[in-house]
Amino acid sequence: xxxxxxxxxxxxxxxxxxxxxxxxxxxxxxxxxxxxxxxxxxxxxxxxxxxxxxxxxxxxxxxxxxxxxxxxxxxxxxxxxxxxxxxxxxxxxxxxxxx
Numbered sequence: 001x002x003x004x005x006x007x008x009x010x011x012x013x014x015x016x017x018x019x020x021x022x023x024x025x026x027x028x029x030x031x032x033x034x035x036x037x038x039x040x041x042x043x044x045x046x047x048x049x050x051x052x053x054x055x056x057x058x059x060x061x062x063x064x065x066x067x068x069x070x071x072x073x074x075x076x077x078x079x080x081x082x083x084x085x086x087x088x089x090x091x092x093x094x095x096x097x098x099x
Contacts, residue, residue: 004056007056014052014092017042018042018045018048021037021038021042022038022042024037025037047091048091051084051087051088054087055081055085057084058083058084059081061081064077
């Protein structure tokens with residue numbers, strides 16, 4: 001299971017990166033130059049935040065399934081967490097490739 005601290009640390013790192021880029025690029029008046037300066041990850045903060053929330057929600061689902069003791073629920077919750085983490089990783093990977 002992925003510890004909450006791992007997800008929270010990843011979220012803090014991504015959010016710090018997005019804030020840093022936004023601050024560094026604030027002087028650009030032209031939208032195209034601003035977007036280019038932001039970079040691929042910082043350009044889509046809502047998608048990144050939504051993906052992080054998906055992972056956090058899936059984590060809670062897994063914790064609840066573990067508490068219930070139902071093996072089928074645990075397996076389903078684990079699969080949902082893996083899928084949510086995969087979506088986040090794919091978003092960041094695709095964003096980095098979209099330079």
